[in-house]
Amino acid sequence: MPDFSARLIAWQRQHGRHDLPWQNTRDPYRIWLSEIMLQQTQVSTVIPYYAKFLARFPDVAALAAAPSDDVMALWAGLGYYTRARNLHRCAQVVVERHGGAFPASVDELAELPGIGRSTAAAIASFAFGARATILDGNVKRVLARVFGVEGFPGEKKVENAMWTLAESLLPSNASNAEVSGYTQGLMDLGATLCVRGKPDCARCPFAPDCVANVTGRQRELPTARPKKAVPTRRTWMLVLRDGNAVMLERRPPSGIWGGLWSLPEAADEASLAERARAFGSDGEVSALAPFSHVFTHFKLDIEPRLAAFDRGVGALAALNDADTAWVALDDLDSFGVPAPVRKLLTSLHGSLI
DNA sequence: CAAACGTGGCT
């Protein structure tokens, strides 16, 4: 399809999205921030986080200078927390090694923490008019359908073929504005017309040439991810409570909820009771309602236990240090707390006292 | 290179 890019650019100009919060700017900082947040995350989810970050950290220098805990607290709830740590590191690298200005080339961008090939292309095309293709979920879906690309796009072989195809479709001599429109068009087509469930082929500029549309295979393309059973893990969480405050513990930097503040955990009931005693609680440990939380790759059954504590007569364990903190339930916002733990504590806040 | 890595929206 020799006129793929021209058709896409024309479609985007007329029917694409033009008023998202991170559009209508060439500020690499704002574009970068949005692109990181939008990785594996829907637009509607990102919008309030993007606004919060921009208000608190108006430029890359402000973000670089912030304490890591502040960045994590602001990111809490968005998920994939490695993104937040890389975001912070990236800001510091840009300030310390690039004089506070994002590099303009795809290759240099892709060397920065948290910026891979697709995000680098997005930033380079939106901020600098570079001729580089993205390859996100939207593009994979559009390419699979329009060109009839078979196979699960998460598979390396298929993904490589799609990168090659996507590169070949780039507009050859386009202005900066056209390059931005092309990249945005790829996303918009996938996000608004060529959606997973019921694609609106009637309004699609590629309908007459689209393999999936012509053959009625919209449902089979792109090829679905192979099904895998999700294992279940189980954990006991300690709600050590002193009046309106609970004790939180810093999680290790990597692994699930890496770098967030969460409730102390144990692998079984007895171990949790022992931890409660070690912290200095001499009261009873009582069961709260169990619940489960589903991640992408496993299900977590959570057994919360409540124990009373009195810091007034408590021991050294009552003191805050780098990895433990007593937090008022009204003040959870200033700590990066995992979403389900936050929900648990918030519901407790309503029912206690 | 397959697996790890969150959460919420949608069907």
Added chain:
DNA sequence: TAGCCAAGTTT
């Protein structure tokens, strides 16, 4: 409802 998956990157 339970399953699928979204503006992917890192290890």
